[in-house]
Amino acid sequence: xxxxxxxxxxxxSKSLGGLPKAERQALERLITDLENNGPVQRGWRNxxxxxxxxxxxxxxxxxxxxxxxxxxTIEIEVYYVGSRENAPY
Numbered sequence: 001x002x003x004x005x006x007x008x009x010x011x012x013s014k015s016l017g018g019l020p021k022a023e024r025q026a027l028e029r030l031i032t033d034l035e036n037n038g039p040v041q042r043g044w045r046n047x048x049x050x051x052x053x054x055x056x057x058x059x060x061x062x063x064x065x066x067x068x069x070x071x072x073t074i075e076i077e078v079y080y081v082g083s084r085e086n087a088p089y
Contacts, residue, residue, distance in 0.1 A: 039069035
């Protein structure tokens with residue numbers, strides 16, 4: 001099953017501009033994995049489920065991505081990309 005990944009407008013406008021190139025490339029790979037394999041991404045560094053619908057992983061030591069997925073849908077929303085110090089968990 002192919003999933004649809006949406007990046008919140010706030011994330012796209014604020015966070016992605018300041019993201020280093022290597023982490024931006026890692027985010028692109030993560031989005032591809034989310035589209036192809038769904039919200040559970042055990043192969044990513046420090047992946048964990050934050051709740052029944054929210055997940056996160058590290059793009060590098062200092063940078064993380066958080067996303068949510070409601071059961072029985074094919075939509076995944078990336079709601080945070082940024083430093084792990086400011087992560088919403």
